[in-house]
Amino acid sequence: MTEQQQVWMVTGAGRGMGVQIAQAALSAGHEVVATGRDPERVQDAIGAHRNLLTVALDVTDPVAAEAAAAAAVDRFGRIDVLVNNAGNFYAGYFEEISPEQLRAQMETNFFGPLNVTRAVLPIMRRQRSGHVVTITSAAGIIGQEFCAAYAASKFALEGWMESLRYDVEPYGISTTIVEPGFFRTELLVEGASSIWPELSIDDYAERTTQTIAAWKGMNGQQGGDPAKLGAALVTLAALDTPPLRFVAGADALAGVEQKAHLLLEQVDAHRELSSAMSLDES
Template identity: 45%
Template sequence: MASNVLPHPRVWFITGSSTGFGRALAEAVLTHGDRLVATARHPERLQDLVRSSPDRVQLLPLDVTNPPQSQDAAAQAVAHFGRIDVLVNNAGYGLLGAVEEATDAETRQELETNFFGVLHVTRAVLPFLRRQRSGHILMMASVDGFIGETGAGIYNASKFAIEGLSEALAQDVAPLGIHVTLIEPGYFRTDFTGRSLKEAARQIEDYAQTSGVAREQVRHINGKQPGDPKRAAQAMIHVVETAHPPLRLVLGADALSRVRHKLQQVKEEVDSWEATTVSTAFAATSTRSSG
């Protein structure tokens, strides 16, 4: 049987390579002997990657909210390395606050980065993957793209959008030899709950016991998250090297227990409402006489 595994060395195209998962993956990819297109809003800060592997790294400026820059970056990557094997849609940030507290501008900015950013970059890279009839897209979603929680509603919306997009995209591109995998981490020790975390400026007293508590808890976990981004990077390399990669890869024991709990809850609720669910079809009509 023909192997579906991408050829080695691979060309990785990573968004948001400056810190956290993106940076850890960039380093791991190079250690693994692969080639790297490291994109970032400030690529000049990644010069050390070029110094470590001058022939295997291309640095490119990319703010994912800028569609023409996404097109340019994809084209430059292919002009430089001849192909892209793995696209990692990693760039993103969190927004804390109750759904009602987040303003329209705060909400749109979050979706502009976490959803439309992913869409722009994916659409820029897909023509090359289609031409190759191979490739793997890793979508850095989150356990928060599977489970909604107070204080994270807008972030949840952005990541749930990635989940739906990716499930459909995976089916669009499967016949073309392209894989899509959603990465769903729990808490990992990156800059996510530090410098990258935004908070809705408005606070409504009525949400003090729900979203307000969540705002406190998330800030408190910064620096104490159980997940190691370097180990996450190894897991992402492993999934790309698998002949039959999963649609979803949950990362971290914290995320795993939350996902299992939600699956159980959904099953119980769907089952207990079954009678109402199936009661909504038109009443069965008796066979009409023809005369």
Template identity: 50%
Template sequence: MTDTVWFITGAGGGLGYLLARDALAAGDKVVATSRSIEGLGESLSAAENSLLVLPLDVTDPRAAARAHDAAIAAFGRIDVLVNNAGRAQLGWFETIPQEDVRRQFEINLFGAMNVARAVLPTMRRQRSGLVVTISSVNGLVSNPGGSVYAASKFALEGWMEGLAEEIAPLGIRSLIVEPGMMRTNFLNPSTARQGDIDIADYAEPVSAFRAFIAQANGAQQNDPEALSALIVAEASSPSPARRLLFGADAHEWAGAKCRQLAAEIDASRTRA
């Protein structure tokens, strides 16, 4: 693609910021959106008329529509949508208030749907586009302390797998990205929430899990810079991957899950 226009959610930091930076460096145009945009335009080095910075709360469908309209007014088209905005709601399920569970889905699932609903009509008119969904290996594998977060990512991937088939005949492609643990601000206390209902039966594992998260924060093995470069390269490919696992941990966990599923499917044949 030439003169590619990116629309990126959650561009205020982490992978979203790196994608905006790298797309601009590649000579593309970028609509960088975030709940908070203070200083974002100044920190992204951009050629004149190549960057539009917009505030966007993805949980607000009307805000998504306004951001889309502003992007079209500025650049006339959207070639790559990156649904990156997200949050980690961690903790044992029973320790997480119901409103926090719903909030996790409002951001990670319904937020992505709101933005896609705003952007897809333009891609349909163009008969072209690429929808990049930043999921996680936890969209394939769940574990203690991550049940609610994984549930939102499982749902996100289920939606996108079906949507990808619906839009493919219209020339719109899909890429689901499933990183392992990344060195971003994702596990910072200001970003990742923990359940706050005290339940004695879970006290010991919850304490150990919180210690693990605190230790892992900032020391994750996977480099977001490398992932950003890979996604930008995939976006310019004539036949990008439909699913992109990133990181040795992601490949290990996903491979183990596939083997487990295969064994359980084989075992179920003797019970059917």
């Protein structure tokens, strides 16, 4: 391995954004451990490459995460960049999403990255180097209609990642949150990554029907190019000081800027009341 060459581990690499991230890392000359539930599908999606290792991994299984990390070290000797990319989308209004669906959303989108990162961090700490990249979403910083479960899982990831930074910085490990907007992936493909609500409530019925139709109509029309996002991550991972947060896509940029202005407006609106909460010690 050359001094500039890195070993990447990418979850959810059998389709969508994960494929493009793995391909971008390989194109840059890096070694890649690409994981997914079906390693043959992962290999077919990415294409054969001498620097590619495909490994079976269900991110909700901590034992499988440990095995995947061990396989990476057995093959390449180290892990320099972990990309937590695997995820899915349980869409719907909160009351129509069953408790089982909401827990399933959290298991994949939140606890999944935690499982994989928990397996990889001991390796990075031994190396005294590494970079944990977690793909959240614009919905991880901006709540959206029909996204109660999905946004909850992504907001949770953001809080975890912001705090994880302080845990691992002393050991030479950096962290980056990536917040994509709408990219042309399979996230909105019904049955692949999108799951509609199990419950039905009359008050929501018409809105649910209309919103599902709108989401389906967006599939294949998203403006973001996942290949460009993959290339951007390769660029960021090569920096001496990677960013703590990377907003990906013009739509996400606009949304995050609007949210930042809204937060400041809300702070200013009640500044005097907010500041008057101290105990009177006299």
